[in-house]
Amino acid sequence: MDVRGLRKQYGDVTAVDGIDLEIRRGEVFGLLGPNGAGKTTTVEILQGNRDRDGGEVSVLGADPASATRAWRSKVGIVWQDESAPAELTVRETVRHFARYYPRPRDPEQVIGLVGLGAKADSRIKGLSGGQRRRLDVALGVIGDPELLLLDEPTTGFDPAARRRFWELIRTLADEGTTILLTTHYLEEAEELADRLAVVAKGRVVAEGTAAALRDRFGSEAIVEWTEADGRPRRERTGTPTRTVTELAGRFDEIPGLRISRPTLEDVYLRLTGQENAR
Numbered sequence: 001m002d003v004r005g006l007r008k009q010y011g012d013v014t015a016v017d018g019i020d021l022e023i024r025r026g027e028v029f030g031l032l033g034p035n036g037a038g039k040t041t042t043v044e045i046l047q048g049n050r051d052r053d054g055g056e057v058s059v060l061g062a063d064p065a066s067a068t069r070a071w072r073s074k075v076g077i078v079w080q081d082e083s084a085p086a087e088l089t090v091r092e093t094v095r096h097f098a099r100y101y102p103r104p105r106d107p108e109q110v111i112g113l114v115g116l117g118a119k120a121d122s123r124i125k126g127l128s129g130g131q132r133r134r135l136d137v138a139l140g141v142i143g144d145p146e147l148l149l150l151d152e153p154t155t156g157f158d159p160a161a162r163r164r165f166w167e168l169i170r171t172l173a174d175e176g177t178t179i180l181l182t183t184h185y186l187e188e189a190e191e192l193a194d195r196l197a198v199v200a201k202g203r204v205v206a207e208g209t210a211a212a213l214r215d216r217f218g219s220e221a222i223v224e225w226t227e228a229d230g231r232p233r234r235e236r237t238g239t240p241t242r243t244v245t246e247l248a249g250r251f252d253e254i255p256g257l258r259i260s261r262p263t264l265e266d267v268y269l270r271l272t273g274q275e276n277a278r
């Protein structure tokens, strides 16, 4: 997948302001960014569900803006508000959607993969929010796509379901499916993505492996301690030893001393200009 200079405007709002992305076949790619950064708009354009105002886009060798039925059958999409009929059971729904594809996966296997085996005969209207999302994921993968585009797939999942979903993504990736997912969970991005891009205000502000992003501010450390008046302090520094030596001159024992390296979340907050959120 190749995206060059992608732009999208909604009236006065520039949602996507020149995004470049290159995603290799078989790769799991994570798109991170704060609310309103332009992730959903980007994914919708890649799916062929939204017009763009500028830029070149090639997805599985074709421009999604002129997508054919054959192209659509190779791209798996997880809708946020799947309009599956509420009266059908999980099994009926997955079987029904399988008929739209030339070479679908086995519905029973897919139901198992998303962890809905015990709910196969339950009606959709009786599913919890998280179970509903898992059904959405099942419908996204039933066509055995070459490329899977997932917009915040695990929102509303409980921790066990999220882990099961990670397993599913790894299984699909091992089988050669290319996967692009947006997420607000840094742990999820770190766990799943071979590479990730951080988007802010419609632009890519950083790109690379999670480890490389973390190492971007590699020599820095975060020194935390409690002041004599009880106020917690947090200082980012490239010279932590110096900071601690200074503190040691002021305190016998530095209260609440903690020295850590920036986490991916620290780096993310910094890259997106939200570091004061901590």
Ligand SMILES: Nc1ncnc2c1ncn2[C@@H]1O[C@H](COP(=O)(O)OP(=O)(O)OP(=O)(O)O)[C@@H](O)[C@H]1O
Pocket: 010, 013, 014, 015, 033, 034, 035, 036, 037, 038, 039, 040, 041, 042
């Ligand atoms: N259909 C629309 N009409 C007008 N403005 C829109 C529309 N969809 C999105 N926007 C605006 O475009 C910008 C980018 O939105 P988008 O949904 O792509 O961001 P996002 O990164 O997916 O955010 P979130 O993490 O909250 O889902 C926002 O300012 C949003 O308000």
